[in-house]
Amino acid sequence: MAASTLTEVARLAGVSPATASRVLNGSDRKPGPGVSERVRQAAEELGYIPNAQAQALAKSSSGLIGLIVHDIADPYFSAIARGVQSVAKTQNKMVLLATTGGTPADEKEAVAAFAARRADAIVIAGSRSSRPEDQKANTDLAAELDRYCRNGGHVGIVGQAIVGAGTSEGYHLVELPNEELAFELAGQLAQLHTGEFVIVGGPEGLVTSDDRIRGFQKGLANAGRSPAEVVNTSFNRAGGYEAGGQLAERIRSSQPSEESRDPADANKSRLCIFAANDVMAIGVVAALREEGLRIPRDALIAGFDDIETLRDFRPALSTVRLPLEEIGRLATLSTAGHSRKDSLVRSKAANMPGHQSMGTGAVNHNEDQGPGVTGEVKLRRSTQWTP
């Protein structure tokens, strides 16, 4: 018992397949009411479901949106995925998922697979890699994307432009103000913390991480502070946990003895640890606590992303809110044309008030005045420490 076809429906309704096709889909030609009714009824009777493959083949448009993420279980990506999914739904499209672990080679594979499926659009989330060993794969990825675009595809990129990719028609970049927001976060933290800073970041060459680290360092410099030491590790909870273990030792050894401890200078001796994302920050906290240290008594922790499920964490992380779901929406909308008149699209905010020396020049890099994303620093003044 195979699925019924349009031809069968047509035969049952006593019309030609062409007519059946016209009534069952939104064709511009509208058959007569009597005929329409018969066809619709026949379709109902047979439980007809159009073969999307055949449709796609015939009109070379698949109704598919490809989404590329590092890891769908990472709350950062799943939040973006929700945004993508939501606009896909409004457009009657489906989203095809590919997870790559961040490997450019896998991303290239995914793009090829999406191209093979004639996806109408591809959304790439997740940091680029600028590591030398990934350069070749990045070039291949760029080439693959170029080809996809030349064949009429649209791609929306979240974060950073893909190095080596041409600026052809189909490219749409949703920039994330990682550097700017990290800059601002550093500035605000520097105001309430007089002690030392340490940065826990992802592996060198992970652009998102590097951007945030760079911004943070610049923010410190701008506040007249010396650069923070950087610990590079993996860009996830495990990495944060590992770094936290190292830092715990260090904190303990540099701590004043229990007797001489004075709440008044706690702030000076205390470390402020900036983790390049919230999940890492949580890992840091877990490790520190496991070593018997207490937050915020022994260290101040800041993260990035403002992950939803982590907002109820206590003491609350200082972090930076990124509207992840909207970012996903924007990236998807940008591929659908007409995005600039959409109300969801706002101009990118200047996130570095009163500071021009960062070298980025104009804040909005988008030549085409494309969608911009605004974030927000969420500072937690958990300066008081619990003994």
Add this chain to the structure above:
Amino acid sequence: MAASTLTEVARLAGVSPATASRVLNGSDRKPGPGVSERVRQAAEELGYIPNAQAQALAKSSSGLIGLIVHDIADPYFSAIARGVQSVAKTQNKMVLLATTGGTPADEKEAVAAFAARRADAIVIAGSRSSRPEDQKANTDLAAELDRYCRNGGHVGIVGQAIVGAGTSEGYHLVELPNEELAFELAGQLAQLHTGEFVIVGGPEGLVTSDDRIRGFQKGLANAGRSPAEVVNTSFNRAGGYEAGGQLAERIRSSQPSEESRDPADANKSRLCIFAANDVMAIGVVAALREEGLRIPRDALIAGFDDIETLRDFRPALSTVRLPLEEIGRLATLSTAGHSRKDSLVRSKAANMPGHQSMGTGAVNHNEDQGPGVTGEVKLRRSTQWTP
């Protein structure tokens, strides 16, 4: 500049499309080495990417796995999605995502859409609804699934069987021992908590929630405790937060005055709140804290699922570990045939030691000895309270 076709490759290589097809895909007929080389080179030169739609149409198998979830940003579902994705990758398939918010009508739509795309398999995660008003939609869903299966599709269902769905060949159920594990959790909690219990659950008729509530109540009864009051709300953080607000008042009003408070009887006056999932539990905690209450001083909180990003929450939730990623894997594998000899598949553990009165009879319901899932209670003995 359109994408190149197989015919073009064939022409460039000086062979027929048939031959080109044979060399570029794993056909059973292997053309001569010279020819193969020419074709492969021509394909390379043209940057040929096979049109998956056309392939799917021709061999009526799409290489697609459909995944239906309530909300991809919910960590419960994104963990399952990761599992699905991982086995999809090993099978060289792609996963198509549909989010439904739990509405059976939307789930039916999703199944139809997947069927239209000729998905090789469909995995449905997310609780069923047993509410009367959803009955019609459930029946429709079952019918749609039945049809899909009769047409050769395979479906893997996570959690509960879909009411009204026939037990045809393609059906595979990955049962979750929600009731059993909640039973056990209640038993263990009853051992360390002498006070009252309250249950915060999802809306009545949400089967997963109902199962967990029922199991918990039975566990309490088995421990000689009176049934807990049940607060029904939405099955997410917001619901937990709302319920937490109500409970806060109640806790405060029933609390002994500050002066007469005696740590010795804290355990008796304290409430133990079981939230039907971790995210709700976090919501409860957030609300209680906002009302000035402290955990675990003023209340004990337990959850369910053991969500990864929530494991570092302090004080740690008592919860139940469900191997979500593996559940996703199992559900996907079950649709691929041969799952029962797979090493990942273990028999379902009996999670109700020494207790036979629950009425479920044999613990393993799977007639076909299909895959089973084992969970684990994670009790947190945070009985000491911080003043």
Add this chain to the structure above:
DNA sequence: ATGAAACGGGAATGCGCTTTCCCACTACTA
């Protein structure tokens, strides 16, 4: 009343690929 224009419907072609069927040719065995 007669022409053009609009309309409702069907036949046929093609989307890009797989697969069956068929043919020519080689390499055996008897």
Add this chain to the structure above:
DNA sequence: TAGTAGTGGGAAAGCGCATTCCCGTTTCAT
């Protein structure tokens, strides 16, 4: 040497649908 099995390749028929023509009818303006 003749007959047969095996082998590498091509021609062609779809897979299920959209769409372009094309044709017969009706409607309207002239």
